[in-house]
Amino acid sequence: MSVAEFESAFTSSYSSLVVLAAASAGRSDAEDVVSEAAVVALKKLDSFEAGSNFGAWMATIVRYVASNTTRGERRRRQRIRRFALLRPGMTRAGASPPTGDGREFSREIQPMLDQLSPAQRECLLLRVALSHSYEEIASITGISPATARSHVLRARRRVMGMSAPGRSHDE
């Protein structure tokens, strides 16, 4: 794949990748995660097999970078907490965890998403934010359309705080 082909494919997939990143790393870091993933992908262009699923390939890299970002963010928050213990009352903006451009899922939404499995979260966000069909969700997440649909249904059931009949907890 040439850089020009990458650019075209990446641009087409960009929105979906941002949503996937938001599902893994949180809303505020999503664009940065996708940018980082693009840099990684460019370095690994040779490993991309022509004719294979570009979106799924990029999604894998996005998840990897998001995972690193999340771990790094966790460590950073721990450092900040330790630092804050040394300096009680510290409230300066620069000492706060990074918030990107300020767009975050709200305090009501984030716990709802946190209770979902990663796959449920990805499928639900792709469905809700981008109105993707189950075939499109399947293509980018590398699962079957039926599984994507099942993830969305289960995610919605959990978001509603409900369970399947006869079960106290819907897996």
Next chain:
Amino acid sequence: MNEIPDRVLELVSKHLDGDCTPDERAALERAMEESPELRTRVERAAAAEREIRASLAPAGAHAKRSPGRQFAVAAMLVLAVCAAWWFGVRANDGSVPVSAWEAHGLFVIDREPQIVCDTPEKFLAYTTDKFDERVTADFDGGPVLVGWRGLGASYGAGDAAGIEPRLLLALTEGDTPVVVLFQSARDPRPELDPRSGLRMFKQQFGGVTAWEITPEENAVVLPLLSRG
């Protein structure tokens, strides 16, 4: 009511997608009439999804762009891995030539700069806000520092954990150095293609590490910066 039959869940899901037929809509309405709690939970879910949609609106809007718009976005998207250095960034009008980025292996999503520091006061406010560190700049008549969001440098991916890079491009009348400011637990050295002939200079301002990447023998911008 804590349980929801699969049949009703299917209707709710279709309702949330806006895909209900009139018959399905009527069936869901009947179910909600029988269970006010179901109605409450459906409405809560709908509100949550509206909020999710709004929060991810830029990503969603991007997907709905016309092919022409997509092409324009693609034109703005710059991807390169350290090629030639020379390019011409002269103006500070917010429009940076695409070629300006190709030499650096840098990548930008949004062409609109989020920060332009053309006075010492603006730069001080920027560093204080972003880094909790007072770094001042004396670039009277010299470079202007412009920063973008969504910008990653080629060194970023492997060191994403624990790093908060903030990249500012210094616009000058002559050669254009790149200045990278970041706070980091570690201090990774940016990767540059050795064939580029570029030189890197590092300076520490309290908790802020600044790298200047320049074709010059000496740093151009770093000497203008100091800790306030």
